[in-house]
Amino acid sequence: MINETIKKAIQTNSEELTDIRRKLHSEPELSWEETETTAFVCKYLDSLSISYYKTQPTGVIATIEGGKPGKTVALRADMDALSVEELNKELPYTSKFEGKMHACGHDAHTAMLLIAAKALNEVKDDIPGNVRLIFQPAEEVAQGAKEMVKQGAMKGVDHVFGIHIWSQMPTHKVSCQPGPSFASADLFKVTFKGRGGHGAIPHACIDAAIVASSFVMNVQSVVSRTIDPQSPAVLTVGKMVVGTRFNVIAENAVIEGTVRCFDQSTRDHVETQLKHYAEQVASIYGATAQVEYIRGTQAVNNDEESAKLVQKVATAAFGEDVLYPEKPTMGGEDFSEYMNEAPGSFALVGSGNPEKDTEWAHHHGKFNIDEEALATGAELYAQFAWAYLNQ
Known part of the structure; x- marks a missing residue:
């Protein structure tokens, strides 16, 4: 189930993963204004020779074409920041823009998916099918997913998977329960x-x-x-x-x-x-x-088979004690728009660490993540795609 080349690639590129997240964190862009973030994603995909097209006005849809025939699985990361003043002024990567901040972890999501794409690209000749990469704008205003679907994000997709960094869970823990997840x-x-x-x-x-x-x-x-x-x-x-x-x-x-x-x-x-x-x-x-x-x-309801596959992938990749029974949250997530088009699931990856002061609530000016969680999220993205396509 677990691809060792993918695991090694994530580990090898962990420093780059952190660097990308910090760059994106320091340069936050609000919903529908993610112009520079979109350009950065495109430039990175160009360096990997992964085909893509830009959506309007912002966002990117890319596809890694496997060397063997098969299904298509989509991986989604959101990119937008919030109109929140960052209070973490002591950080070397604090927001450069007054009143704008990545206070929900979307910088981490984008960085994780880029490194996951890099790892999957290394084994693309052995992939039976395709991996769709969705870099979505405007999640915070609940408009981006619907627009990405309109612009072809789910065309030909058989299954969809997403991740959210979660400060209310311990670092490295993964939660993906069948049924209700977000309200x-x-x-x-x-x-x-x-x-x-x-x-x-x-x-x-x-x-x-x-x-x-x-x-x-x-x-x-x-x-x-x-x-x-x-x-x-x-x-x-x-x-x-x-x-x-x-x-x-x-x-x-x-x-x-x-x-x-x-x-x-x-x-x-x-x-x-x-x-x-x-x-x-x-x-x-x-x-x-x-x-x-x-x-x-709409509410995010995880498909039972998909959620169980996430659990199997997580335990195989990180050990039996990685799973965390996080309760459904009343928070909203427009990931549900993708699940209207194909079955799928939405996982939480813990980033809360009291020793690093990363347990602040999402949308708070002191929000930050334990960057050790980045590799967990990046590998979960990539290993889930590999496992689903190799079923």
Whole structure:
């Protein structure tokens, strides 16, 4: 199952792997702005003579053509950074750009897939089939995967595999459980309209601040009292804008938030109930409500056979104790778009190490990874592709 040439190639190129990750970390680019990252990926693929084409406006789709006939397996890495100010100022590879940071590990994903491609390219004559390499932009805005599919990323693909570095797991550990992995991630916006007026004459007004506050306090009962407790869901109000001046009763209030869950029926139910609560709360006070509900990423559900193959590959490559029973997360991931086109799985590779201060939450300004995890991720990419095609 494990290809020793691939293993040696990853080990041999581990220093280069770290260098690539550090370069990408120091030069973060936001969603749909990954121009220099795209150019770097293309230049690296050119050095390996791997064929590719650039997607628009950013991103790369490449293919390693094996020397024998067979299926096609896709490997995906995302490339975009976040609008987060990096707080790791002491690092020699800290972000060069104020307000931009690789605070989620996408720099590591891109570096790992490039080195995995280099290792697979060394054994391409023995590969029965093809390996599709997807370097995806705009994961953080949940748009990139859908666009990559439109531009041919999954054309002819039989199976798809992805990895996410995970600071909540110990370094080197691998988790890939069958079933739910990442939740669906939806956005909602509720606009309440009352009747403004002087703060000293409340009886002549309909206070949108009161309406919005009542909604925020009551809408949590959608989850706590209308959903089966064994079907987890999260409803979070993250933003509330109301009023214009200290002595003016607000006429308008705008609330924004997110909904996370794992199954479609729960997702549909929350959307329906959220609209119902907004309308009924507004009605109590004589106000009106307008609800905008945007379906974001779908839940990532790992195919059982694929997840079990990841586990077999991981234990064969790194030992029996490498597997980690990480629970599903309410975080969102647009990797689900690829799994609409072909079966596959999405694995987590641990990078948390308290001695190196790499256990900070993803999207935090202090986020960083234990770089010893890079080789684990790169080899898992390559060995999974080899094992799948050689089944």
